[in-house]
Amino acid sequence: MDLRQLEYFVAVAEERNFTRAAERVHISQSGVSAQIRRLERELGAELFDRSGRAATLTTAGKAALEHARAALAAAGAVGQAVGEVTDLIRGRLTVGMVIGCTVTPLFDALAAFHGAHPGVEISLLEDNSDRLVHAVRAGAVDLALIGSAATTPEGLEALTVISERLVAAVPPGHALARRQRVGLRDLVEHPVVSMPPGTGLRTVLEQACAAQGIQPAIALEASAADAIADLAARGLGVAVLSASMAAHYADRLVARTLDDVEIPALLSLVWADTRGPAVRELLAHCRRAFAPGYGG
Numbered sequence: 001m002d003l004r005q006l007e008y009f010v011a012v013a014e015e016r017n018f019t020r021a022a023e024r025v026h027i028s029q030s031g032v033s034a035q036i037r038r039l040e041r042e043l044g045a046e047l048f049d050r051s052g053r054a055a056t057l058t059t060a061g062k063a064a065l066e067h068a069r070a071a072l073a074a075a076g077a078v079g080q081a082v083g084e085v086t087d088l089i090r091g092r093l094t095v096g097m098v099i100g101c102t103v104t105p106l107f108d109a110l111a112a113f114h115g116a117h118p119g120v121e122i123s124l125l126e127d128n129s130d131r132l133v134h135a136v137r138a139g140a141v142d143l144a145l146i147g148s149a150a151t152t153p154e155g156l157e158a159l160t161v162i163s164e165r166l167v168a169a170v171p172p173g174h175a176l177a178r179r180q181r182v183g184l185r186d187l188v189e190h191p192v193v194s195m196p197p198g199t200g201l202r203t204v205l206e207q208a209c210a211a212q213g214i215q216p217a218i219a220l221e222a223s224a225a226d227a228i229a230d231l232a233a234r235g236l237g238v239a240v241l242s243a244s245m246a247a248h249y250a251d252r253l254v255a256r257t258l259d260d261v262e263i264p265a266l267l268s269l270v271w272a273d274t275r276g277p278a279v280r281e282l283l284a285h286c287r288r289a290f291a292p293g294y295g296g
Helices: 003-015 020-023 027-042 060-089 103-115 129-138 202-213 227-233 243-247 277-288
Strands: 091-100 123-127 143-148 157-165 166-170 190-193 219-220 238-242 254-257 265-271
Touching: 003 060, 020 027, 027 227, 091 103, 091 129, 091 166, 103 277, 123 129, 123 143, 129 143, 129 265, 143 166, 143 202, 143 277, 157 243, 157 277, 166 202, 166 227, 166 243, 190 202, 190 227, 202 238, 202 265, 219 238, 227 238, 238 243, 265 277
Parallel strands: 091 123, 091 143, 190 219, 190 238
Antiparallel strands: 143 265, 157 265, 166 238, 166 254
């Protein structure tokens, strides 16, 4: 006997009709009947009672059915296991990363994954967070590191790696640098240098301002934290950054937490629930790279 015969046998048993079973397995009724007859000869027993309008299982057929299903399931598991190994030998992964965000643990995870699975081709795509989320949902990107103001984008799974407050960063001589407490209404009295729309930091800022009914004056936009810091250091506006970003520029900027912005700025890995073996493996490396206590 072969798996094809078992597949036809199970189809007839479940459909209780040779014609419907043939349609289900996409061959002619005579082909199904011939294969079932051949299987019965090999087993030495009839599997179906064909005397009525429906094809009903005989006692021998009932005894064989669960074993046939188990054999087909086992064959499917073999195929899946081989397929997963194949994906990890010569697959392809597209990883997204929010623009302007250099996160060393992600690169460490990619390097470790590449060392373990050198046959998997890795592509890295930079974009803003909104477009990366859309690309993950559409299947164009397998895994993405995004900035956001929500824990998990709708329809995706997420692993938050950073959660921190927004800060206003200004040169030491700036009026806000002399204040110990700074809120949104203090911020909007000055021109603001911010990430562009669609980024996590900008989304947090916009949501917080909308909650208070105020409108910030966005003087300049830049996708990279370095550029935002440089513009603020030259007096062109107040930089809005996350706490860990601002810490990199402590030699030239004074950071003040925005006291009344309670929405955290999140940096998260997001992926679709229908992930493949390569994505699962990369996620495992990411979880190790972003160990508890990592803060950017």
